[in-house]
Amino acid sequence: MTKSALVLFSGGQDSTICLAYALERYARVETLAFDYNQRHKVELDCRLEILKHIPTQNREWGERLGDDHILPLPALAEIGGTSLIGAGEIKMQENGLPSSFVPGRNLLFLTYGAALAYRRGLDVLVGGMCETDYSGYPDCRRTTLDALTNAINLGMESAITIDTPLMQQTKAQSWALANEIGGAALVSLIIEHSHTCYEGERNHRHIWGYGCGTCPACKLRAQGYQEWTAA
């Protein structure tokens, strides 16, 4: 273990698994989140709880865990509020994306991550991008991330890599990976403290965690959990 990592850690299920994955694999691990709208404030609270619990999961993880960073991105809401014109409008409606959708959002997240990683002397960006679940988002695909890695390293004269451990995993496989990395304690941490629900719901407790249970993110999480436990 000589390399160090910056984990894009939103406090969701996928990024919590990525954090544990990175803590098993990299000598020093820092974490990064973006504050871009009100709905995500619940996730930002959850992630601090998760970070607080990391040393109780595993003493070595606690020793490897370094600084946490939260970057404000008000520009995303501003871009999302601009009027849609022409081709952009048509393409987005075909994709079924909301009218406030900011295309290429993950390119921004990863480029911010790379700039921070460069300054912090970190070698690898770790992110929960996934082709299996988010096929509607071309900025989550591995080919896109390979092209972005190239642009980042040319633009920063760096050698940063982007590690996406969940890229080819189903949600059921992600739960299995969590269990493999951190056993029942990590699965329990994910259930209790990671947040996925689009509605920001934290009052209803299900077997797979908190959430409204009916939004697409809750359904995906619930279904993955059920598939994993049934297997």
Add this chain to the structure above:
Amino acid sequence: MTKSALVLFSGGQDSTICLAYALERYARVETLAFDYNQRHKVELDCRLEILKHIPTQNREWGERLGDDHILPLPALAEIGGTSLIGAGEIKMQENGLPSSFVPGRNLLFLTYGAALAYRRGLDVLVGGMCETDYSGYPDCRRTTLDALTNAINLGMESAITIDTPLMQQTKAQSWALANEIGGAALVSLIIEHSHTCYEGERNHRHIWGYGCGTCPACKLRAQGYQEWTAA
């Protein structure tokens, strides 16, 4: 003229030339600036003056000029304020860059530009990046921008291009280009209203414009003007 453009328009000399270049070449032109620290507030004022004067320069330019956008980027200052560690620190000091330098800043600017262009149905990003003057900034090089164009279009399923008319121009050639595009009226607009000075100085008027006259940006601007007028 069927294509439309988004000009990265900071209010500096280079981006003012890019704006005039785009107004000559594209059917619809929108403008974008980033608000990321106090020193640039002077530039932000200057750019509004320039936009106000565009229709008096050329009636057709006035008709083609569309919406102006300013995006807040507080995250740049936050990244610039993080402690430097390891390789990042060493490499930056070798380059003679300030300790608050954010590597890959132009990657962020252009990716924000691409997201906005997508939503606004604009085809081309126009930016004043220049290999001749900014060889210390690898994110201004054409090879980097080609790689970024690839990443953006994979990540947004788009066909946006990045047009950099000043890439191979010296500062003297930039003044000549301004004169070629808009004659004495444009040269005068650049002298009176574009802002380049790092110190934010607007009280001292020189033959080439306002500024402290001693910072690297003023020196480059003055030298280019002198070379151009002497030629």
